[in-house]
Amino acid sequence: MPIAPSPLPRRQxxxxxxxxxxxxxxxxxxxxxxxxxPGSLDAQAxxxxxxxxxxxxxxxxxxxxxxxxxxxxxxGSQVLASGGNAIDAAIATGFALAVTYPTxxxxxxxxxxxxxxxxxxxxxxxxRERAPGASSPTMFTDSTGTxxxxxxxxxxxxxxxxxxxxxxxxAHRKYGKAGWKNLVSPAxxxxxxxxxxxxxxxxxxxxxxxKLQQYAASRAAYYKVDGSPYAAGERLILADLGRTxxxxxxxxxxxxxxxxTASLLAAEMRKHGGLITEKDLAEYEAKERAxxxxxxxxxxxxxMPPPSSGGVAMIEMxxxxxxxxxxxxxxxxxxxxxxxxxxxxxxxxxxxxYLGDPDFSKxxxxxxxxxxxxxxxxxxxxxxxxxxxxxxxxxxGYESDETTHYSVVxxxxxxxxxxxxxxxxxxxxxVVEGAGFLLNNEMGDFNGKPGLTDSTGLIGTAPxxxxxxxxxxxxxxxxxxxxxxxxxxxxxxxxxxxxxxxxMQVVLNIIAFDMPVQQAVNAGRIHHQWLPxxxxxxxxxxxxxxxxxxxxxxxxxxxxxxQGTAHSIAIDAKTGERLGAPDPRDRxxxxxxx
Ligand code: DON
Numbered sequence: 094m095p096i097a098p099s100p101l102p103r104r105q106x107x108x109x110x111x112x113x114x115x116x117x118x119x120x121x122x123x124x125x126x127x128x129x130x131p132g133s134l135d136a137q138a139x140x141x142x143x144x145x146x147x148x149x150x151x152x153x154x155x156x157x158x159x160x161x162x163x164x165x166x167x168x169g170s171q172v173l174a175s176g177g178n179a180i181d182a183a184i185a186t187g188f189a190l191a192v193t194y195p196t197x198x199x200x201x202x203x204x205x206x207x208x209x210x211x212x213x214x215x216x217x218x219x220x221r222e223r224a225p226g227a228s229s230p231t232m233f234t235d236s237t238g239t240x241x242x243x244x245x246x247x248x249x250x251x252x253x254x255x256x257x258x259x260x261x262x263x264a265h266r267k268y269g270k271a272g273w274k275n276l277v278s279p280a281x282x283x284x285x286x287x288x289x290x291x292x293x294x295x296x297x298x299x300x301x302x303x304k305l306q307q308y309a310a311s312r313a314a315y316y317k318v319d320g321s322p323y324a325a326g327e328r329l330i331l332a333d334l335g336r337t338x339x340x341x342x343x344x345x346x347x348x349x350x351x352x353x354t355a356s357l358l359a360a361e362m363r364k365h366g367g368l369i370t371e372k373d374l375a376e377y378e379a380k381e382r383a384x385x386x387x388x389x390x391x392x393x394x395x396x397m398p399p400p401s402s403g404g405v406a407m408i409e410m411x412x413x414x415x416x417x418x419x420x421x422x423x424x425x426x427x428x429x430x431x432x433x434x435x436x437x438x439x440x441x442x443x444x445x446x447y448l449g450d451p452d453f454s455k456x457x458x459x460x461x462x463x464x465x466x467x468x469x470x471x472x473x474x475x476x477x478x479x480x481x482x483x484x485x486x487x488x489x490g491y492e493s494d495e496t497t498h499y500s501v502v503x504x505x506x507x508x509x510x511x512x513x514x515x516x517x518x519x520x521x522x523x524v525v526e527g528a529g530f531l532l533n534n535e536m537g538d539f540n541g542k543p544g545l546t547d548s549t550g551l552i553g554t555a556p557x558x559x560x561x562x563x564x565x566x567x568x569x570x571x572x573x574x575x576x577x578x579x580x581x582x583x584x585x586x587x588x589x590x591x592x593x594x595x596x597m598q599v600v601l602n603i604i605a606f607d608m609p610v611q612q613a614v615n616a617g618r619i620h621h622q623w624l625p626x627x628x629x630x631x632x633x634x635x636x637x638x639x640x641x642x643x644x645x646x647x648x649x650x651x652x653x654x655x656q657g658t659a660h661s662i663a664i665d666a667k668t669g670e671r672l673g674a675p676d677p678r679d680r681x682x683x684x685x686x687x
Contacts, residue, residue, distance in 0.1 A: 112163030112166075112675070112681070112682065112683030112684075146615060146677040147611055147615075147675075147677060148611060148612065148615075149609075149611055150609065150610050150611040150663065150672035150673055150674045150684070151672070151673040151674075151675075151684040151686055152665070152670045152671070152672055152673075152686065153670065153671045153673065153686020153687055154670060154671075154686075154687075155173070155503075155504040155671070155686070155687050156170065156173035156174070156179070156182070156501075156502060156503045156504050156671065156686065156687050157170070157500075157501070157502050157662050157671035157672075157673045157684065157685070157686040157687075158170045158173065158182055158186055158499065158500070158501050158673075158684070158685050158686075159499060159500050159501075159660040159661065159662055159673045159674065159675050159682070159683070159684040159685075160186055160190060160194075160497070160499035160500075160660055160675075160682065160683065161190065161194050161197070161198070161497045161498075161499065161658060161660060161679045161681060161682050162189070162190055162193040162194040162198065162291070162681050162682070162683065163291070163681060163682065163683025163685070164189060164193045164283070164288060164291070164681075164683075165186045165187075165189035165190040165192075165193050165194060165198065165499070165683075166186065166499070166675075166682075166683040166684060166685040167683065167685050168185050168186055168188075168189040168279045168280070168283075169182040169183065169185050169186030169189070169499075169501060169685065170182070170685035170686065170687055171279075172185045172186075172271060172275070172276065173501075173503055173504070173687055174687045175271070175275075176270070176271065177269075177270055177271035177275070177276070177503075178268075178269070178270045178271075178503050178505070178507050179208075179501040179502060179503035179507040179508060179509045180208065180264050180265065180268045180269050180270070180507070180509055181265070181269050181270055181271040181275075181276055182501045182503065182509070183206065183264070183499070183501045183509040183511050184261045184264060184265055184269065184276045185275075185276040185277075185279055185280070186499055186501065186511075187257065187261060187499075187511060187513065188200070188261070188276065188277050188279070188280035188281075188338065188341075189279055189280045189283060190497060190499070191257075191280060191334070191338075191530065192280050192283045192284045192288070192331060192334060192338075193283060193288055193291075193294070193681075194294070194497060194681070195294075195315070195519060195531060196294075196297055196301070196495050196497075196515075196518045196519055197495050197496050197497035197513070197514055197515055197518070197587060198497055198513075199255075199257055199513060199514070199515050199520070199530070199531060199533070200255065200257050200258050200337070200338070200341070200349065200530050201255045201257070201515065201520065201525070201530045201531050201532045201533055202222065202255055202256075202257055202513060202514050202515040202516070202520060202531075202533040202535065203220050203221045203222040203253065203255060203256030203257055203260070203513060203514070203533065203535060204220055204221065204256070204257065204260065204496075204511065204512050204513025204514055204569060205217060205218070205219055205220065205221065205397045205401055205511070205512055205513070205567070205569050205571050206218040206220070206260065206264055206509060206510070206511045206571065207384055207395060207396060207397055207509070207510040207511075207571040207572065207573055208264075208268065208507070208508070208509050208510075208573075209395060209507070209508045209573045209575060209580060210507055211505045211506040211507055211580075213575065213578050215383075215384040215386070215395050215573070216381055216382075216383070216384060217381065217382050217383070217384045217397055217398065218260050218263055218264045218379055218380070218381055218382075219256075219260070219379060219380045219381070219382050219397075219400065219564070220256035220257055220259055220260020220261070220263070220379040220513070221253075221256055221400050221401070221535075221564040221565070221567060222253025222254055222255055222256050222533055222535040222536075222564065222565065223253060223254045223256070223373075223377060223562050223563065223564050224253060224254070224536065224539070224559050224560060224561055224562060224563045224564075224565070225253075225254055225368040225369045225370065225373045225561070226368075226370065226372065226373055226376075226561045226562065227368040227370075227561070228368065228536075228559045228560060228561050228563070229559065229560070229561075230542075230543050230558045230559055230560065231542060231543070232244070232250060232368075232536075232559055233245040233250070233536075233539075233541050233542060233559070234542055240541045240542040240545055240551070242541075245536070245537050245539075245541055246517070246534055246537040247521070247534065248365075248366065248367075248521075249361070249362055249365040249366055249367030249368075249521070249523070249532070250366065250367060250368060250536065251521060251534040251535070251536040251537050252362070252367055252368075252369060252520075252521060252532045252533055252534060252535070252536065253533055253535040253536050253565065254369055254373045254374060254377045255349075255377070255532075255533060256377060256379055257513060258341055258346055258348075258349040258350070259346050259349075259350065259377050259378060259379040260379040260513075261276075262345055262346040262379070263379040263380075263381065267381070273342070273345060274342050274343070277338055277341050277342035278342055280338050281335050281338035281339050281341075281342050282335075284330070284331040284332070284334040284335035284338055284529070285330070285332065285335035285339075286330065287328040287329055287330035287331070288328065288329060289325075289326050289327065289328055289329075290323045290324070290325055290326065290327050290328070290329050291325060291680070291681040292325040292680055292681065293679065293680030293681035294325075294329075294681060295322065295323060295324055295325040295327075296325075296680075297518070298315055298316070298322045298323065299322040301315075301518060301519055301522070302316070302320075302322060304518075304519060304522040305519060305522050305524075306320060307522060307523075308522060308523040308524060309526075310333075310523070310524040310525065310526040310527075310529075311519075311522060311523060311524040311531070313524075314331055314333065314334070314524045314529055315329075315524075331529055332529070333524075333527060333528055333529025334528075334529030334530055335529070336528075336529065337349070337354050337528045337529055337530055340352065340353060340354055341354075349374075350374045350375055350377060351371075351374070351375055353528075354528055355371050355374045355375070356371065357525055357526065357527045357528040358374065358525050358528060359371045359374070360526070361523070361525045361526055361528075361532075364526075365523070376562075382398050382451075383398065384396065384397070384398065384404070385397070385398045385404040385405055385408060385458065385462060386408075387407075387408030387411055387412065387462055389411045389412075389414075389415050389600075389601075389604055389605070390415060390604065390605065391576060391577075392574055392575070392576045392581065392604045393574065393575045393576065394407070394408060394411060394572060394573075394574055394600060394604075395572065395573045395574070395575065396408070396570055396571065396572040396573070396596075397569065397570060397571055397572075398451070398458065399448055399449065399450065399451045399456055399458065399566070400449065400450045400451065400564040400565070400566055400567055401566075401567040401568065401569050401570065402444045402448040402566055402567065402568055402593070403567065403568050403569050403570025403571075403572075403592060403593045403596070404570060404572070405444075405448065405456075405458050405461050405462055406440040406441065406443070406444050406448075406568075406570075406593045407440075407570055407572065407593050407596060407597045407600075408461075408462045409436075409439075409440045409443065409461050409462055409466070409467060409470075410433075410436040410437060410439075410440045410593075410597055411597065411600075411601075412462070412463075412464055412466075412467030413432075413435075413436040413439065413440075413467045413470050413471045413474075414432060414433070414436055414601070414605075415467070416467070416468065416471045417432045417471070419432070419601070419605045419606070420605060420606060424602070424606050424608075424616070425616070425617060425619075425634060425635055425639065426639065427639050427642035427643055427646070430619055430628070430630070430635075430639065430643055431477070431479070431643060431646055431648070432474065433594075433598070433619055433621075434479070434619065434621040434628050434643075434648060435474040435479070435480060436470075436474075437594055437620070437621040437622065437623070438480060438482055438621055438622075438623045438626075439470045439473075439623075440593075441590070441621070441622040441623035441624075442482070442623045443461055444566075445552050445554060445623070446554060447461065447556060448556060448557070448566055449555075449556025449557040449558075449563075449566050450556075450557075450563045450564040450565075450566070452562075452563070452564070453556075453560060453563050454555070454556045456556060477646050478646055478647055479628075479646050479647035479648045481626070482623045482624050482625075482626035495514070495515070495516075495517055495518030495519070495587060496512060496513070496514035496515075496516075496569065496587030496588065496589070496592070497512070497513065497514070497587050497658075498510075498511065498512040498569075498571065498585035498586050498587055498658070498659065498660055499511055499585075499660055500583035500584065500585065500660055500661055500662045501583070501662075502580070502583060502662050502664070502671050506579075506580050506664075508573050508580050508583050508662075509583070510571035510572055510573050510583045510584065510585050511571055511585070512569040512570065512571045512585045512586070512587065512592070513569075514533070514535070514569065514587065515531055515532070515533040515534070515535070516533050516534045516535040516537055516538065517534050517537075519531055520532050520533040520534050520535075521533065521534040535565055536559065536565060537565075538557075538565035538566055538567060539557055539558065539559040539563075539565045539566075540552045540553055540554060540557045540558050540559075541553065543555070543558050568589060568590045568591075568592045568593050569585070569592055570585060570586070570592050570593050570596040570597075571584075571585040572584045572585055572596050572600060574600060574603065574604060576604075579664070579666075580664050581603070581604070581663065581664060581666075582600070582603055582610060582661060582662065582663040582664070583661060583662045583663075584596055584599050584600055584603075584659055584661045585659065585660070585661075586599070586657035586658060586659040586676075587657060587658060588656060588657035588658075590620075590622045591618075591620045591622075591629075591656050591657055592657060594618070594619065594620045594621070594622075594656075595618055595620075595656055595657030595659055596657075596659065598616070598618050598619070599613050599614055599616075599659045599661060602616055603663065609663075609672075610661055610662070610663035610672050610674040611672075611674040613661070613663075613674070614659050614660075614661050614674045614675075614676050614677075615676075615677065616634055617630065617631045617633050617634015617635050618630075618631050618634070618656040618657065619631070619635075619656075620653075620656055626649060627648075627649040627650075627651050628643060628648040628649060628650050628651065629650075629651045629652075629653040629656070630650060630651070630652055630653065631652075631653060631654070631655060631656050632652055632653070632654065635652075640652070655678045657676070657678070658676040658678045658679040658682065659676050660674070660675050660676050660679070660682055660684075661674045661676075662674065671686055673685070673686055
């Protein structure tokens with residue numbers, strides 16, 4: 094039985110302005126350059142209308158792109174319309190997001206791409222940032238040996254060697270179809286000629302003023318000469334970023350990792366006490382890795398292996414939950430939320446204990462994702478009582494809330510799920526002088542100091558301690574669902590550690606509760622991460638009586654804001670249509686089909 098989405102209060106209904114478009118027809122790849130023409134994207138981007146939270150997904154016969162920026166979705170969709178495949182469209186969308194969604198879209202960060210080919214084969218591209226060569230386990234301590242949150246999260250030492258350009262280049266070289274230049278040109282043109290600032294970006298840049306204006310290059314790039322923010326509908330031109338994208342367009346990965354861009358980045362590091370050198374940049378490599386795969390009631394769930402913890406933790410939780418009568422209990426009922434929270438508690442403990450870069454240690458992922466292991470964990474879950482979480486073991490670390498996920502399906506059913514990030518919103522907040530792109534602060538995803546595990550939320554376990562060349566542990570969970578050899582859905586989300594739980598709940602909404610994809614995306618979400626021992630629920634979507642029942646079981650229930658933005662695509666099993674479901678929690682998001 095389909096589950097109705099919870100109604101939203103009027104205030105929130107009015108705030109959403111997700112862009113929803115079905116069919117775009119652009120005849121030739123050459124037409125992509127027209128995207129930079131003033132006015133061509135601006136009408137949508139300025140987004141005057143504020144439609145209510147949608148109940149229906151956008152349908153398209155052939156291809157679909159759903160991302161946090163309608164402008165970027167349009168770029169990707171036009172690549173599809175021009176004969177590119179989903180890999181090409183994902184790359185073009187990713188580059189465009191680096192211009193139009195600077196809080197998380199990037200060329201200065203990193204992420205993961207999960208791919209399912211029409212014949213059912215799967216693969217992943219790991220373009221996670223790496224620790225520079227001068228890194229060490231104690232690099233986040235000050236001169237007295239004391240752990241410093243500032244060094245860890247808010248200094249040029251917190252910048253990892255960026256992976257995005259190398260990841261896109263690897264994906265394109267192995268699986269792309271369109272010419273590389275055609276994939277970078279739209280983004281370069283958007284930066285060069287500018288685009289109308291959409292409403293979400295205008296308010297985001299207003300909120301990020303203090304952070305970004307610490308750095309002269311960030312202030313010059315993203316604010317007016319007097320330091321005031323751009324209003325929605327005003328044109329933002331990012332000239333230095335346009336030139337860097339031009340070098341990437343013309344020189345491929347070398348346009349970023351060598352030559353002018355690399356020297357500018359290395360100079361930025363020298364000026365601000367950062368560690369990344371031109372050698373670190375030249376040596377960066379993206380990697381192709383086998384996807385992790387789990388099953389749930391006949392569905393196949395495909396996701397990212399370490400260095401992301403996302404796929405392993407999600408499959409571990411799905412295995413536990415498969416043994417409970419979820420549908421019978423009812424969606425977001427007290428029983429269901431209790432089972433979710435207890436599964437999360439167990440998987441997040443294992444995440445902290447075992448997971449890190451597989452090139453440096455061998456996490457026991459087969460055991461963690463096995464059905465017998467899940468059975469043993471399920472047996473420890475009481476019917477109506479919350480388990481304890483002990484700070485004597487491992488505790489959680491700092492987590493921010495800014496990353497972005499997008500989903501792409503092409504006419505052949507090739508599916509691409511990409512989550513990438515700068516870590517915090519706008520990363521470190523620093524734009525590289527002369528190169529125009531924002532730096533990540535991803536080194537903050539390494540553990541702070543060996544052995545330093547405490548109740549303030551630090552983890553000091555070995556697998557995720559910084560070392561030269563190592564990739565920091567991630568929670569990003571780009572995912573693809575299939576059944577009987579057919580594509581079912583493409584899902585993912587930002588949200589730090591909440592990502593894993595958000596993605597799992599959207600997946601469960603589709604495969605355990607048979608919800609249509611837009612309702613699956615809209616539905617209220619919960620989060621538990623073992624420590625701190627609390628259960629966070631979104632404000633919308635939960636009955637007060639449910640929260641009371643959970644409290645009676647011993648859960649420390651906190652009502653929070655929005656959790657994640659899961660821009661997803663499902664396939665209509667009857668018609669084969671692509672159903673684009675932008676998450677209305679993201680104001681500038683858009684689904685673009687053709
Ligand atoms: O890789 C990770 O798990 C984090 N750096 C992601 C950060 C994040 O999702 C913040 N965003 N919403």
